[in-house]
Amino acid sequence: MTASVLTRPRTPAATVPAPRPRRRLGPGRAIPFGAVLGPALLLALWAVGSAAGWLDSRTLSAPWTVVTTAGELIADGRLQDNLAVSAQRAGLGLAIGTVIGTVLALVSGLSRWGEAILDGPVQIKRAIPGVALIPLLVLWLGIGEQMKITTIVLGVFVPVYIHTHNGLRSIDSRYVELGESLRLRPAVFLRRIVLPGALPGFLLGMRFAVVGAWLSLVVVEQINSTSGIGYMMDLARQYGQTDIIIVGLVLYGLLGLLSDGAVRLAQRKALSWRRTLAD
Amino acid sequence: MATHAGGLTGTRTVRVRGLRRGFGARTVLDGLDLEIGAGEFVALLGRSGSGKSTLLRALAGLDRDVAGTGLIDVPVQSSVVFQDARLLPWQRVLDNVVLGLPGPDAPRRGRAALAEVGLAGREQAWPHQLSGGEQQRVALARALVSEPELLLADEPFGALDALTRLRMHDLLRELCARHRPAVLLVTHDVDEAVTLADRVLVIDQGRITVDTAIDLPAPRSHRQPQFLAYRESLLRSLGVDRTEG
Numbered sequence: 424m425t426a427s428v429l430t431r432p433r434t435p436a437a438t439v440p441a442p443r444p445r446r447r448l449g450p451g452r453a454i455p456f457g458a459v460l461g462p463a464l465l466l467a468l469w470a471v472g473s474a475a476g477w478l479d480s481r482t483l484s485a486p487w488t489v490v491t492t493a494g495e496l497i498a499d500g501r502l503q504d505n506l507a508v509s510a511q512r513a514g515l516g517l518a519i520g521t522v523i524g525t526v527l528a529l530v531s532g533l534s535r536w537g538e539a540i541l542d543g544p545v546q547i548k549r550a551i552p553g554v555a556l557i558p559l560l561v562l563w564l565g566i567g568e569q570m571k572i573t574t575i576v577l578g579v580f581v582p583v584y585i586h587t588h589n590g591l592r593s594i595d596s597r598y599v600e601l602g603e604s605l606r607l608r609p610a611v612f613l614r615r616i617v618l619p620g621a622l623p624g625f626l627l628g629m630r631f632a633v634v635g636a637w638l639s640l641v642v643v644e645q646i647n648s649t650s651g652i653g654y655m656m657d658l659a660r661q662y663g664q665t666d667i668i669i670v671g672l673v674l675y676g677l678l679g680l681l682s683d684g685a686v687r688l689a690q691r692k693a694l695s696w697r698r699t700l701a702d
Numbered sequence: 703m704a705t706h707a708g709g710l711t712g713t714r715t716v717r718v719r720g721l722r723r724g725f726g727a728r729t730v731l732d733g734l735d736l737e738i739g740a741g742e743f744v745a746l747l748g749r750s751g752s753g754k755s756t757l758l759r760a761l762a763g764l765d766r767d768v769a770g771t772g773l774i775d776v777p778v779q780s781s782v783v784f785q786d787a788r789l790l791p792w793q794r795v796l797d798n799v800v801l802g803l804p805g806p807d808a809p810r811r812g813r814a815a816l817a818e819v820g821l822a823g824r825e826q827a828w829p830h831q832l833s834g835g836e837q838q839r840v841a842l843a844r845a846l847v848s849e850p851e852l853l854l855a856d857e858p859f860g861a862l863d864a865l866t867r868l869r870m871h872d873l874l875r876e877l878c879a880r881h882r883p884a885v886l887l888v889t890h891d892v893d894e895a896v897t898l899a900d901r902v903l904v905i906d907q908g909r910i911t912v913d914t915a916i917d918l919p920a921p922r923s924h925r926q927p928q929f930l931a932y933r934e935s936l937l938r939s940l941g942v943d944r945t946e947g
Contacts, residue, residue: 597784597786597788598788598790600764601784601788601790602802603763603764604762604763604764604781604782605781605801605802605844606802607801607802608802611801611802615790615793615797615801615802616790619790619792619793620792622792694792695828696791696792696793696828696829696830697791
């Protein structure tokens with residue numbers, strides 16, 4: 424009897440309406456080299472605009488002029504020197520800001536008192552643009568490196584704090600309960616549950632922070648500076664050299680893009696345990 | 703299997719006296735008393751809302767936010783198995799097993815515990831790469847690797863499919879025979895209780911209303927008439943009266 428059921432001819436396909444393909448809800452498979460597609464398109468538009476004469480070279484130098492200028496700047500060493508100074512400022516500010524942001528997020532995330540005392544001031548700082556603080560910082564710290572790095576630190580620690588704090592507070596309370604049932608020592612609880620649980624938030628904060636560090640750099644290097652990419656650009660402004668300004672802009676863009684890419688790479692490595700929409 | 707006659711009355715692992723717990727105006731545990739002997743396997747049955755999970759959480763010390771009174775005497779060395787496997791998704795399987803386990807030989811003990819639950823070779827897998835049953839076996843390994851005197855299990859097989867559940871019963875019985883912890887297994891499954899336990903309790907309205915020793919020879923099954931008798935009587939005390947047989 425079962426055999427007869429199995430061998431019964433199936434309904435001819437023609438009479439059955441073809442099943443509609445199931446709609447895919449995730450974003451689908453990754454496009455090869457998808458990350459460079461947008462920037463490449465922008466570059467192409469710029470090149471076409473310059474070649475066709477739609478863009479005046481006094482307003483915006485052509486890409487090839489910018490490349491030649493960059494070559495000259497590298498040849499006489501100005502680019503490397505200024506880049507080294509800028510990178511050092513951004514790196515130092517980023518490092519200090521990240522440590523401060525992380526420590527504040529941990530204190531405020533793990534203790535109610537910490538939150539009561541720290542969270543408010545950080546939210547207030549978040550609402551004040553970095554530029555608005557510069558006059559005060561100049562009065563307090565002068566116009567030297569201290570002021571520049573402090574400004575970067577102030578721009579960096581906020582996103583690190585916000586996202587780490589949020590990641591930490593989103594840790595499933597069931598894991599906290601597990602920790603309690605296993606009688607974990609506070610240090611082990613921190614290392615095994617809190618830090619890895621807050622890591623996705625922290626890395627997201629880092630993505631904002633690395634780009635933010637370069638942005639703050641632009642601001643501080645154009646104020647009373649004698650070195651750095653921002654200074655190089657400010658000098659070019661005085662002589663109307665748009666090509667050098669663009670070299671600086673492209674450099675900032677590249678640095679932001681590269682550092683964001685580095686964080687994303689770290690993200691992929693560190694969060695390989697996750698299965699998400701992105702995979 | 704029930705050959706621990708010597709120790710039963712002499713060594714008590716759990717002692718609870720006059721336990722009261724309530725949420726707001728609602729009383730969940732109402733002066734409950736409970737004793738579990740060393741190495742004794744006790745199953746706790748109850749309808750939902752009867753307070754069985756509240757009791758287990760009280761014994762596990764996980765109810766600090768719940769108001770209540772009473773005496774609870776449980777060993778420091780006790781482990782909890784939750785209904786969900788509750789593995790840390792960011793730690794590999796072995797690291798989950800040895801979480802909080804002190805000593806330099808923790809990895810070796812963790813590996814041994816994983817081998818015991820049949821997961822040798824999966825030490826470096828991520829939890830999400832395991833099936834539901836495998837995850838729950840890791841949770842069992844984590845609970846037993848510290849050699850607890852008391853194992854508290856809150857419907858540990860409730861989320862598993864029927865076939866996996868049967869295999870987990872065999873595994874749990876085997877592990878308990880070897881490690882001999884006292885066990886309190888909270889469940890709503892009467893068959894599970896009769897299959898596994900030395901003693902079955904029924905909790906109703908915050909008190910233990912039934913306390914039955916299960917006296918059945920080793921390979922317990924539905925084919926034993928005594929099994930069915932226990933089952934019927936327990937179902938009746940849970941308010942399920944099926945006269946059709």
